Amino acid sequence: MAYRLVLWDFDGTLADTGADVWRSLAWAARSCGGALPDSFMADDRNLGLSVAEIHRRIEPYPGDGSLDRYDRLVTTHYRGITDYPSTALYPGIEALLRDLHGLGVVNHIVTHKPRQALERILAIKGWTGLFEGWDCADQYDDGSPSLLKTLMVRSVMERRGADPADTVMVGDTFGDIVAARANGIDSIAVTYGDGDAELLRDSRPTHCVDGVDELADTIRKGL
Structure with a gap:
């Protein structure tokens, strides 16, 4: 060998x-009128969940119809806005x-x-x-x-x-x-x-x- x-x-x-991925997920949640719970974001294992599963954890829940918009916002922030400071x-x-x-x-x-x-x-x-x-x-x-x-x-x-x-x-x-x-x-x-x-x-x-x-x-x- x-x-x-x-x-x-x-x-x-x-x-x-992890911190920068969470930053994009949280930014998208705020743009949808809600927030991801701090306790949820404190566990990096949750980053292994699908976007749909994370979307369902937004409080207050913005509704199933906002999933596509949330997904697009996460992509927009992570691929084009953030400079990955963490x-x-x-x-x-x-x-x-x-x-x-x-x-x-x-x-x-x-x-x-x-x-x-x-x-x-x-x-x-x-x-x-x-x-x-x-x-x-x-x-x-x-x-x-x-x-x-x-x-x-x-x-x-x-x-x-x-x-x-x-x-x-x-x-x-x-x-x-x-x-x-x-x-x-x-x-x-x-x-x-x-x-x-x-x-x-x-x-x-x-x-x-x-x-x-x-x-x-x-x-x-x-x-």
């Missing part, structure tokens, strides 16, 4: 994006990416985040050069999160001519681990992000780490 391709989930794995790479991630790049390892993002939003974040933050490429969910046909990420991982590996033995997926959700297993590659689950740590461990990843230092050690052992 010698990892030559590292596939990275973005939100909750590479970067702490989004940051987790401490140690940038150094790890640069170290791996220097060793000839390819760092490629595989994320459910829309391409427009991801590329805007990378440009604003000056992170574009840290990666050799990225694949986003809206480049693919719709499907369940796990199935969609499975297809994305397969596509990246095929385009790069990657051997499964030389590839590893790093992510903070059950779907990341399922996608890795479906493609016959190693997986590293990270518990420091947005995902449910217990569910991650139950998903039987190849490795499970609690911090970036441990993540770096695990990847380097596979080089």
